[in-house]
Amino acid sequence: MPFAPPPASTTRPDLTGTFGMAASTHWIATATAQSVLERGGNAFDAACAGAFVLHVVEPHLNGPAGDMTAVIASADDPGRPRVLAGQGPAPAAATIDRYRAEGLDLVPGSGALAAAVPGAVDAWLLLLRDRGTWTVGDVLSYATGYARSGHPVLERVSLTIAAVQRLFREHWPTSAARWMPGGAPPAPGELITDPDYADLLDSLVAAADAASSREAGVEAARARWREVVGPAIEEFVRTPHRHSDGADHAGVMTADDVAGFRATFEEPVTARFRDRTIVKTGAWGQGPALLQTLTILDGYDDDLLDPSTAAGVHTVAEAQKLALADRDVWYGDTGTDGTASGTGAGHVPAGARADHVPLDHLLSPEYAARRRDLIGDTASHEIRPGDVPGRTTPPVPPLRTEYTTTAPAGSLPGAPSGGAAAGVGEPTVPGPPAAPAGRQAHPADDLPPDALGVTRGDTCHIDVVDRWGNIISATPSGGWLQSSPTVPGLGFCLGTRLQMTWLDPASPSALVPGRRPRTTLTPTLVLRDGEPVLACGSPGGDQQDQWQLLFLLRVLAGGYTPQQAIDAPAWHTTSFPGSFWPRTWTPGGLVVEDRLGDDVIAALTARGHQVVRAGDWALGRLSAVTRDPSTGLLGAAANPRGAQGYAAGR
Numbered sequence: 001m002p003f004a005p006p007p008a009s010t011t012r013p014d015l016t017g018t019f020g021m022a023a024s025t026h027w028i029a030t031a032t033a034q035s036v037l038e039r040g041g042n043a044f045d046a047a048c049a050g051a052f053v054l055h056v057v058e059p060h061l062n063g064p065a066g067d068m069t070a071v072i073a074s075a076d077d078p079g080r081p082r083v084l085a086g087q088g089p090a091p092a093a094a095t096i097d098r099y100r101a102e103g104l105d106l107v108p109g110s111g112a113l114a115a116a117v118p119g120a121v122d123a124w125l126l127l128l129r130d131r132g133t134w135t136v137g138d139v140l141s142y143a144t145g146y147a148r149s150g151h152p153v154l155e156r157v158s159l160t161i162a163a164v165q166r167l168f169r170e171h172w173p174t175s176a177a178r179w180m181p182g183g184a185p186p187a188p189g190e191l192i193t194d195p196d197y198a199d200l201l202d203s204l205v206a207a208a209d210a211a212s213s214r215e216a217g218v219e220a221a222r223a224r225w226r227e228v229v230g231p232a233i234e235e236f237v238r239t240p241h242r243h244s245d246g247a248d249h250a251g252v253m254t255a256d257d258v259a260g261f262r263a264t265f266e267e268p269v270t271a272r273f274r275d276r277t278i279v280k281t282g283a284w285g286q287g288p289a290l291l292q293t294l295t296i297l298d299g300y301d302d303d304l305l306d307p308s309t310a311a312g313v314h315t316v317a318e319a320q321k322l323a324l325a326d327r328d329v330w331y332g333d334t335g336t337d338g339t340a341s342g343t344g345a346g347h348v349p350a351g352a353r354a355d356h357v358p359l360d361h362l363l364s365p366e367y368a369a370r371r372r373d374l375i376g377d378t379a380s381h382e383i384r385p386g387d388v389p390g391r392t393t394p395p396v397p398p399l400r401t402e403y404t405t406t407a408p409a410g411s412l413p414g415a416p417s418g419g420a421a422a423g424v425g426e427p428t429v430p431g432p433p434a435a436p437a438g439r440q441a442h443p444a445d446d447l448p449p450d451a452l453g454v455t456r457g458d459t460c461h462i463d464v465v466d467r468w469g470n471i472i473s474a475t476p477s478g479g480w481l482q483s484s485p486t487v488p489g490l491g492f493c494l495g496t497r498l499q500m501t502w503l504d505p506a507s508p509s510a511l512v513p514g515r516r517p518r519t520t521l522t523p524t525l526v527l528r529d530g531e532p533v534l535a536c537g538s539p540g541g542d543q544q545d546q547w548q549l550l551f552l553l554r555v556l557a558g559g560y561t562p563q564q565a566i567d568a569p570a571w572h573t574t575s576f577p578g579s580f581w582p583r584t585w586t587p588g589g590l591v592v593e594d595r596l597g598d599d600v601i602a603a604l605t606a607r608g609h610q611v612v613r614a615g616d617w618a619l620g621r622l623s624a625v626t627r628d629p630s631t632g633l634l635g636a637a638a639n640p641r642g643a644q645g646y647a648a649g650r
Helices: 027-038 043-057 096-101 120-131 136-149 155-163 166-169 173-177 197-209 214-237 254-260 287-297 310-330 365-372 542-557 563-566 600-604
Strands: 013-017 021-023 068-072 075-087 264-266 269-273 275-280 462-466 469-478 524-528 531-535 571-573 588-594 612-613 623-627 636-639 646-649
Touching: 013 021, 013 646, 021 027, 021 623, 021 636, 027 136, 027 462, 027 469, 027 646, 043 120, 043 136, 043 197, 043 264, 043 462, 043 469, 068 120, 068 166, 068 275, 075 120, 075 166, 075 524, 120 264, 136 197, 136 214, 155 166, 166 173, 197 214, 197 531, 214 254, 214 462, 275 287, 287 310, 287 365, 287 542, 310 365, 310 542, 310 571, 310 588, 462 531, 462 623, 469 524, 469 531, 524 542, 524 600, 524 623, 531 542, 531 571, 542 571, 542 612, 563 623, 563 636, 588 600, 600 612, 623 646
Parallel strands: 588 612
Antiparallel strands: 013 636, 021 462, 021 646, 068 075, 068 469, 075 264, 269 275, 275 524, 462 469, 524 531, 531 623, 571 588, 623 636, 636 646
C-alpha cells in the first residue's frame, strides 16, 4: 500500500447517518446547528445559527465585526457550487500614504488601522435570505440566549484575556470593562454574558419582524446592522488608541464604509486531483494555492504523497513552498477572469482593482510540471515565485527572519511568540517558548507574557450537510477580543484583516481603498462526478490550507476515513512570509507534531529542513462532513486537539 496504514482506532468515531451532520470548532455551535436540523431547518439555516453562536462562545477566534468565507452547494443545483464572500474591503481612507504618514512600514497587527469593513454578519444574513428557510428571529435566538443569559467561558478565552489584561487596563479601558468587569479575567467555566451584543441582535430581530415577508425581514435586519454599527464604529475609532507598533493611532473607518458593504455570492475556482474536483475561493483568498499544490502533486505517484513518511513530507512541503511563493507574488482582489467582484455593491471600484491574477496559467498542468521540476532532494530555503508569459513578476514581499522593536513593554497586543507555538493554530498565551536551535531569540523572549500581551487570534470553522443534499463549509474569523478595543454599545471589537495587505503599491495585495485584503480564510468543498461529497476546513491562518492538504491527501489518495485523517500527525512549513503582522518567515522552516516519529524527523533534518517540534497533538483543528450521493449516507468528523471541536449527527 503506497500510504502507511491508517490507525486501527481513532480518538472519536467517524459519525454516519442519513438525517443530518454538523461539525465545528466548538461543541455548542455544533449542538446548535444540529438542533436547527432537528427542527426542520436546512444546512444553511443550521450554519447561520451556529455561526452567530461562534461569535459569542469563541470571541478570541472570531467576532461580529470580523469576516467569513464559505463554499456551498445547494440540493437544487448540486453541480454549481458557489462562494459566499463575507470579506470586507479596506475603508475609503485606508491609503498607503495615510499609513506611511503615521510612521508605519507595515499595517499593524492590532488596532483600528488594521480593520477591514466588517463582513461576517452581512454574509450570514445573505445566506439566510437566499438559501435558508428560517426567520431572522429563529436563527438568532441561540446566540441571543447565550449572549444575554451567559455561557461557560473557555479556558483559552480566560488565558487570552489574562495575557492582555495589562494592555486592557492601561490602553484599552473599554475592553477592560467588557472582559474584566470585576477587575480580573474570568475563570475558566465561569458564566459570562454580552448584553450589548444581545441588545443589537434583538434590534435586528425587531427590524425583521416588522417586515412583510421572511426575505424582506432578512433585508431589514441587514439594513439595521449597517445603521447601528457604522456610526458607533466611526465615533469610537476617532480617538487614538494603542496599536501593535507601540504607538497610538486613530482609525479611519466611517459609517459610510459600513453602509456601503454588501456580501456577495461568487463563482469558485476549481482544480482536479485524482478523480475529484476541489472547490475554493478566488485569488482574493489563499485557496488557489491549495489547488496549485494539488496540481503539482498530481504528477507524483502515491508513494511520494504520504504525509507520514520523510519522502512524502519533503515532496509535499516543497510543493507547498512553490505555491505559497506564487500566492504572495501574484494573488490579489480580482475575479478569476480579471473582472471585479466582491465588495461594495458587488464590485471592486475600478481604481481599486489589482491586476488580473493569471490563475489559468498558475493552475495549468504545463506550469505545474515546470514547478515540479524545481523540487529536489533537499529543502529549499528560498522564495521562488514562477514567471507568467507577458507579465513582469511583482516584487517578492520583504523577508524578515525576526522582528525587533524599541516599543515599551505593555504596548504590543499582538507581538509574535516565535518558535513552534507561533503556528499551532491556537492563540498563544502561556508566554514565548524557547527559540528553535540556530535561531536568534525574539528580543522580548525574556519578558513575562503579560508584558507584551503575547497572543495571536485565530479562526473558527463550521461544516453542515443535511438530508436533502445541501452542504456548506464556512470559516468565520477576525474581530478577536484582542484585535482592538471593544466598541462601546456593541459588545465587540473590530477585526484586523488589513494586516494582510502591504504598504507597497507594486504588490497585488497592496493596501488600496475598496480592495479586499488577500485573506487566509479558505474553506473547501470536494466534488465527485459533479456532486458534492465532502466539506472541510480548519482554523490556522497561513496553515489552514496546509493542514487541509494533509487531510485531503490522506482521504483522497491514502484511503483514510475523515476521522483517521484528522487524527494523523500534522505538520506545516513556515518557509514563506507570514500573512500576519509582523510578517516574518523561517527559511526552510518545518513545524511538526512529535508523533511524526524520530526517524522521519531525523530524515527531514538531514534533507535540510529546519524542523521545530510542536508536541504530540498541537497542529490543526480540522472538521469535515461528507455525503455519498449514491446512498444518501452522511458523515462527520472533528478535531480532538484542544478538546473543543465536536461533530454531531444522525
